[in-house]
Amino acid sequence: MAVATAARTITIAEALNESIRLEMRADPKIVIMGEDIAGGAQVEHLEDDEAWGGVMGVTKGLVHEFGRERVLDTPISEAAFIGAAVGAAATGLRPIAELMFCGFLGSCLDSLLNQGSKLRYMFGGKATVPVTIRTMIGGGFRAAAQHAQTLYPMFANIPGLKVVAPSNAADAKGLLTASIRDDDPVIFCEHITMYTLKGEVPGGEHIVPIGKAAVARPGSDVTLLGVSLTAVHALNAAETLAKEGIDAEVIDLRTVSPLDEETILESVKKTGRLVIVDEANPLCGLASHIAGVVASRGFHWLRAPVGMVTAPHSPVPFSPVLEDAYLPNPQKVVSAVKETCSKAS
Amino acid sequence: MAVATAARTITIAEALNESIRLEMRADPKIVIMGEDIAGGAQVEHLEDDEAWGGVMGVTKGLVHEFGRERVLDTPISEAAFIGAAVGAAATGLRPIAELMFCGFLGSCLDSLLNQGSKLRYMFGGKATVPVTIRTMIGGGFRAAAQHAQTLYPMFANIPGLKVVAPSNAADAKGLLTASIRDDDPVIFCEHITMYTLKGEVPGGEHIVPIGKAAVARPGSDVTLLGVSLTAVHALNAAETLAKEGIDAEVIDLRTVSPLDEETILESVKKTGRLVIVDEANPLCGLASHIAGVVASRGFHWLRAPVGMVTAPHSPVPFSPVLEDAYLPNPQKVVSAVKETCSKAS
Amino acid sequence: MNLSQYQLRSMYRTMVSIRTFEETVKQAFAKGHIPGFVHLYVGEEAIATGVCSALRPSDTITSTHRGHGHCIAKGCDMNSMMAEIYGKATGLCKGKGGSMHIADVGKGMLGANGIVGGGPPLACGAGLTSQVTGSGDVCACFFGDGACEQGTFHESANLAAIWNLPVIFVAENNGYAQSTPASYHCAIENIAERAASYGIPGAVVDGSDVFAVHEAAVEAVKRARAGQGPSLLECKTYRHHGHFEGDQQTYRMISTRAYPRARIPSGISGPWSPSTAGSPRRSWMPSTGRPGRPLKKHWPTPNPVPCPRWKRSPATSTSVTRS
Amino acid sequence: MNLSQYQLRSMYRTMVSIRTFEETVKQAFAKGHIPGFVHLYVGEEAIATGVCSALRPSDTITSTHRGHGHCIAKGCDMNSMMAEIYGKATGLCKGKGGSMHIADVGKGMLGANGIVGGGPPLACGAGLTSQVTGSGDVCACFFGDGACEQGTFHESANLAAIWNLPVIFVAENNGYAQSTPASYHCAIENIAERAASYGIPGAVVDGSDVFAVHEAAVEAVKRARAGQGPSLLECKTYRHHGHFEGDQQTYRMISTRAYPRARIPSGISGPWSPSTAGSPRRSWMPSTGRPGRPLKKHWPTPNPVPCPRWKRSPATSTSVTRS
Numbered sequence A, B: 001m002a003v004a005t006a007a008r009t010i011t012i013a014e015a016l017n018e019s020i021r022l023e024m025r026a027d028p029k030i031v032i033m034g035e036d037i038a039g040g041a042q043v044e045h046l047e048d049d050e051a052w053g054g055v056m057g058v059t060k061g062l063v064h065e066f067g068r069e070r071v072l073d074t075p076i077s078e079a080a081f082i083g084a085a086v087g088a089a090a091t092g093l094r095p096i097a098e099l100m101f102c103g104f105l106g107s108c109l110d111s112l113l114n115q116g117s118k119l120r121y122m123f124g125g126k127a128t129v130p131v132t133i134r135t136m137i138g139g140g141f142r143a144a145a146q147h148a149q150t151l152y153p154m155f156a157n158i159p160g161l162k163v164v165a166p167s168n169a170a171d172a173k174g175l176l177t178a179s180i181r182d183d184d185p186v187i188f189c190e191h192i193t194m195y196t197l198k199g200e201v202p203g204g205e206h207i208v209p210i211g212k213a214a215v216a217r218p219g220s221d222v223t224l225l226g227v228s229l230t231a232v233h234a235l236n237a238a239e240t241l242a243k244e245g246i247d248a249e250v251i252d253l254r255t256v257s258p259l260d261e262e263t264i265l266e267s268v269k270k271t272g273r274l275v276i277v278d279e280a281n282p283l284c285g286l287a288s289h290i291a292g293v294v295a296s297r298g299f300h301w302l303r304a305p306v307g308m309v310t311a312p313h314s315p316v317p318f319s320p321v322l323e324d325a326y327l328p329n330p331q332k333v334v335s336a337v338k339e340t341c342s343k344a345s
Numbered sequence C, D: 001m002n003l004s005q006y007q008l009r010s011m012y013r014t015m016v017s018i019r020t021f022e023e024t025v026k027q028a029f030a031k032g033h034i035p036g037f038v039h040l041y042v043g044e045e046a047i048a049t050g051v052c053s054a055l056r057p058s059d060t061i062t063s064t065h066r067g068h069g070h071c072i073a074k075g076c077d078m079n080s081m082m083a084e085i086y087g088k089a090t091g092l093c094k095g096k097g098g099s100m101h102i103a104d105v106g107k108g109m110l111g112a113n114g115i116v117g118g119g120p121p122l123a124c125g126a127g128l129t130s131q132v133t134g135s136g137d138v139c140a141c142f143f144g145d146g147a148c149e150q151g152t153f154h155e156s157a158n159l160a161a162i163w164n165l166p167v168i169f170v171a172e173n174n175g176y177a178q179s180t181p182a183s184y185h186c187a188i189e190n191i192a193e194r195a196a197s198y199g200i201p202g203a204v205v206d207g208s209d210v211f212a213v214h215e216a217a218v219e220a221v222k223r224a225r226a227g228q229g230p231s232l233l234e235c236k237t238y239r240h241h242g243h244f245e246g247d248q249q250t251y252r253m254i255s256t257r258a259y260p261r262a263r264i265p266s267g268i269s270g271p272w273s274p275s276t277a278g279s280p281r282r283s284w285m286p287s288t289g290r291p292g293r294p295l296k297k298h299w300p301t302p303n304p305v306p307c308p309r310w311k312r313s314p315a316t317s318t319s320v321t322r323s
């Protein structure tokens, strides 16, 4: 399959596929593995391009190009295959493993908590673990409590892991490429509702560095911060707010760990107000973490209490009505910003 | 074994044992299970009181009193037996399971993340899961990266779990009793270095409610907040600070989830300054969470940046020299408080 | 096996109810009325029916993402189930759980489960409750062939064995885990042979034969209730539709070339009807499709028999008693 | 089995090195010089030695909390190891890992591991690397009897089987997981029989007989290198000291009543010395202690043989070839 060299408008799923494809072409040490990522092609008839390519189709066509040796369907053995990806990384490969839903972390935490993230440190720096774990986060699909989680706070609390979550197609390609090339384990979070989101994506090699947030919209009155889908909510809210005379600066975090504290603090220094939007559960979550960092390192610039729009501290409900009430959305962000801006310093 | 009715000075390990013993006497639905918690007594010779009683001796003698039916050694199958504890709780027992080290969460997260914590909610409130998971946290034992973790932030990020961590013998007994009687899953965190710490413990029934922080030392200049061992550090630091003319109020959190925000905010309202001491890794950890809550709900009372003394965001080192440098201690707290108090509002 | 007319009718009703329920869900999903993920039990009715008809109301079951059939067979109210699947406040779980989390603990139905391999540890817990309280209840733990590669199954089987828990592990081997054929994901042909790793009885039955399933389940339940511990029952079956609704099954166009066509569970489309059920064994035989590979049924006999060396084909069944 | 004088000497040196190293650690620990947890390999020397002497330098191993012996057998520098155990900057891991995390990736030693069951998935990964790069290296995965109840072992064995990975699973059955006897925590007598669940060869050997271990390992390595996939090798052994240093072993006063006394690995305390090693097989026989239960060694023969029905006692060994 030819990959464009010029920018074009494609979906996030296509952008991810393109990143993997280009990297696999360039580096024979890259293998990909996961449940159904080839998808039915492993037994016979490899020539048949009807293989599933993963539940979201992200890896479609890769087994056709790279063969069964490098595109490995796995049994439902998350502990074994995520651990195998870690072990393969420690011995010279550069695996990309798919953990279908991030809630399945329950079945493989050890490989990440006690092995992948810690080997390099425990071995005195003498090992590297260049593994990328792609996983799905987020609600809105009516997938209920186990399949709609947003667990990057748990990942981020583990030192030694990098945690990435793009909000658009270009970043999806660029950040995934950076993740694959990174010598540390990276958890790459893809939002379940965003695979079909389209955006302009550079052709050929495209890298977005890990650990650097983007100022997605400059503004002066308030800093609005989101990541993955909530960055999109923040941008939408900023449009609405602009009409009402509030000029919001929007930061798209892009990376949860390591956290780009400088970009956040710089913005807060300018605006004096901060509203954080996050889909994860709030207790020991991402929103409060950032609020805490600013309360510690940017306290004197803050002119109003930090606003936070998060999910409540409860499992995700199934019912569409309840789930819509549960999730952050642009309207909630707009209200929170108005409240923050109404508060005197 | 007779249990005293009057208060006496005993260790945390003894206080925990007493809580379990009294509750098991009162409620035949309580069973306890874990690796080596009976300890070698399961095959023959039950009458022999030489059974180990767990690696820290907390459950010593219980198999002797309550028999093998209610004191169950398990294989090294954390996923199965923690899950079995959850299943037993959902069907009418009130199990207490021991997860020897909290790092072994890696081997059994699913039972807590996707089952225990969520059943009640997902089933529309029609199930209760009265299970208590006792587990060991903390460094200082030179146990290295996998066995010295402090993972309550990960537990706390899971809605549906309660997370408790006592700092003294009386609370150990009272909070464990409350945990056992609670109808929701409770993660009970015991600090590895504190089992032999002695304190006065009430005889007979003693309950300390979950979700209520303690003002362990009243003060007016700065609020010092810790949990488990860091509450002890905070108290020690307060003594030193008192000699230097700084009157610190110390809050012992006791419960991480649900968080007693009111007690924290009330104290900050009084002192205007806050220093949080926490042994967990900082990113999406407990310290920043509390700082964030205060930056949101108590902003106008804050007169200085929130101070945080935490572990760095790295795995725990093995070398005693490095581990000492890694962990929070009273000296670090004293410095942080002085810095906070030196900052004008 | 002696089944009363009442039992026969009730089993028939359960099988037809499941089929009808699922076809209704299928249509409603196609019309966009049902949110989220839905996995249908069509084609596997004989398993839930055969097992649950061997249980008493106070016995419990754990289930899977493909749980509607288990719910119905364990007596959950179908109206409340449907309301749950639609996400309504009147649903069995107030709309908070949905298809993958339907539960009715009061009926002993401990929940569908979105986590593959989530059930076995819970089943051990239910078995422990029975053992500690002396209730005599057993727990039937349903799980798919895909779930047999989850560590939780192995840990739970061993735990149930050493604790002698009244648990019946029921492997529903429908040949697929999503798009992945069992012949790929599982290193051996018969899941039931894994019983030997835990010193418990294992058996393979034709999962489209409700009588075969029932008979094997009765035996396993009897053992469990008598304090003889857990068993592993593998039911060979076939997934009629996609993995979930909406699944295009392109992968299946590939692999069904080598796979037997669907076998319709006996009793639903077969010639038998409850009013004529004199000799159920004969009339409930698989009524359509190629018979696929021959399945033998063996349940532990009191005397040791040599365990045949495993060969990938043809399939054999195991019979190992814990001594 | 043909072993050169050089090989014999080297195996002898390894066994004695491990024993000496561990006794040194024991004394240093008793004096309070060593921080943290320390688990000694005393009594199990023949396993690491027998297996690692069947490997080449570029082959890899995964290890356990009881890892010193594996490290030494795989060629780690003992001075750097000791420095690591003391927590010094000059240690193999700069003092950051300690006893439970000694590693030397360059030597193919992928780390001691504080997590019981942590090794098998990593071993699959090392096997995958070999398969993808075509290096022909194999990975030997050491783990205890206690680790056999961890789901990771089962998942990894299945994964290695279906991917045909060059992994040798080496179960070190020393009869105990901390205070818990294997007879309690494991539902069956011989861990090696679990190989049948994954269609791979399994064998039981006397873990105190370095030649027996070596011979079995050579066979397994040969298979793995030839692309014939994984094997499971169970070595029956005995933990001479406490679970960790400082363990009072009160529980053992109870249970050793029913347990054979320690068998000293051949070659260390036996009459044999490297200079007289003409007929090693005879001279390295277990030299002390009661022989315990008889252990038979079976490694897969090319022709299928009936797999005897398992009985708790007396012990038999399995021999199952993946067909």
Ligand SMILES: Cc1ncc(C[n+]2csc(CCOP(=O)(O)OP(=O)(O)O)c2C)c(N)n1
Pocket: A035, A076, A078, A100, A104, A107, C064, C065, C066, C114, C115, C116, C117, C143, C144, C145, C146, C147, C148, C174, C176, C177, C178, C239, C243
């Ligand atoms: C821990 C976990 N891993 C993966 C999945 C995704 N998933 C859902 S169903 C399924 C296939 C299950 O196959 P099987 O156990 O055979 O059940 P079947 O769908 O055939 O009834 C997979 C991989 C999951 N829900 N949970």
Ligand SMILES: Cc1ncc(C[n+]2csc(CCOP(=O)(O)OP(=O)(O)O)c2C)c(N)n1
Pocket: B035, B076, B078, B100, B104, B107, D065, D066, D114, D115, D116, D117, D143, D144, D145, D146, D147, D148, D172, D174, D176, D177, D178, D239, D243
């Ligand atoms: C996941 C996990 N659970 C529990 C422990 C605690 N633990 C350390 S060693 C051990 C016993 C291991 O027994 P076995 O596998 O037989 O190895 P042995 O100590 O006998 O060599 C246990 C329970 C652990 N380290 N990791």
Ligand SMILES: [Mg+2]
Pocket: C144, C145, C146, C172, C173, C174, C175, C176, C177, C178
């Ligand atoms: Mg299936």
Ligand SMILES: [Mg+2]
Pocket: D144, D145, D146, D172, D173, D174, D175, D176, D177, D178
């Ligand atoms: Mg052992």
